[in-house]
Amino acid sequence: MQLEALFNKLKHGRRIVAPVSREGYFVYETVHNFKEIAIDFTLPIYPPKEVMLPQHEPVYSFKGANVRATIPSEKTVIFGVRPCDVRAIGVMDNFMFSGIAEPYYKARRENTLIVAIQCAKQFENCFCDVFGSFKLEKGHDIGLARGSGGYLIKAGSKLGEDTLKSLKIKQDSKLPQANFKITKPHQQFKARIGELDKLSDSKHWDTAATECFSCGGCTIVCPTCQCFDIEDHSAPNLATGKRIRTWDSCQLKPFTRVAGKYHFRGKRTDRFRHRYYHKLVWGDNCVGCGRCVTICPTKIDMREVVLKL
């Protein structure tokens, strides 16, 4: 299968978001031409979550008591999603769809087609071997893997089947699966995760947190972090305004600030630990992409922290 042919067929009526190379990093951007794509990309520094959860999104605009909300309907393809990110999208889906569904995420997600691409090897800081998230099992619509004579292609969902059929693209019978054996240190890390619920009083939380700036970088790059704020943005004459949903981070001190300037997680250690428990203990929310390690200005490595508790 020629990727360019697939790209050109998918392009009709759909926005395509794919990894491109920018200043030494790979990032997801809207592309119009196959040549823009950095097809030998490693792990993009940001996950593709912005396609479904833009960093800033108006939830409604108002004029007096007149409220207008527009649910997005643009069809988008994310072309080139790593298996760990496919799993992360599944984690986010479960959260965003449960109970009262988040309407904007839901609308964008339902209009998104995921073209996943198998990894031939792990990249720097990847620890998908801990969670088995290198496997491309479910959650993607179309799966790609490099074979000896070009790329192999196989649908991963009903939407993928239908799309390939309507585009008259022939599927391969099977995609080769990656199999990254779990390393020794990662085995220890995994065992330690199982004991975390008993380690919340460890002294090492304080020690580790002294290295943290509370910059929130780790949550911004995390494919399963969704926390947000909602703020009023008013026109200068106060005739109209918008309520805008914006990414927020549990690592920032004002995140739990209530009136009277009281912060429920005012201590850095409490914020630091909250992220670890949310990612590793309260549900399988970490997929081992390693982005939080890569981005951290003081190179705090989740694996080392957990092993030292």
Added chain:
Amino acid sequence: MNPYKPKFVKIIKVEEMTSDIRLFRVDFKCRHRPGQFIEVFLPHYGEAPMSICSCSTQYLEMTVRAVGNVTNAIHKLNVGDTIGIRGPYGNGYDMKSLKGKHLYIIGGGTGVAPLRGIIKYAEQHPKDFASVNIFMGFRNPEQVFFKEDIELWQRMFNVYLTVDQPSKAWRHCCGVITTLLEKQKLINENGVAMTCGPPVMIKFVIKSLNAAGFRNDQIFMSLERLMRCGIGKCGHCMVSNLYVCKDGPVFRYDQVQDKKE
């Protein structure tokens, strides 16, 4: 239905309760439970979560303390003005499950507001409960609110009031709320306690209740956290793995006692 969109409704009653607390009745009809809350929206100021302090399908009441941007702006509103409401949110109290029990309703300061809905329910269903016992603590007599309600409750239920700093005219107890609790013989068997107030107060109330033989699964409390969405998505209200906006704000104490922030 877009859960973020508020419904604009008219304010139908405003009552001054203290120098910084006002009660607002709004024309918002819905079914709700005591202990649930709404998000109140004032264009250009923002949203604030407010406990529902009434118990009616015909209107909602909230007691607003002016502490910041949104709440001060709400205080400037009068009867006939409009305000955006969405909700009701949260679990609230399942009053039917408390049938036949002795209710101990213990509130301090603004924490009295969410408890008023429970008492209003008891007003409407007086035969449902073995007894209704209300304990309320305020800073000083000027800070006491729901004065009219209290007069009615004194005729229907057992009401105990205390203030930290009494005036000459103050006829009730003085001191912290736990002294009030310790003076009464509490019926722990078949009793449930419902409490809301500042974290320090709650801590000592629980101590007193435990000393009176209440188990932690007989104690309920309303928690307050920063809330942005009210629908379990923004993450702000998390206490450990719990989302106060949807798993709470009412929690049974044994289910939260070991949670770290």
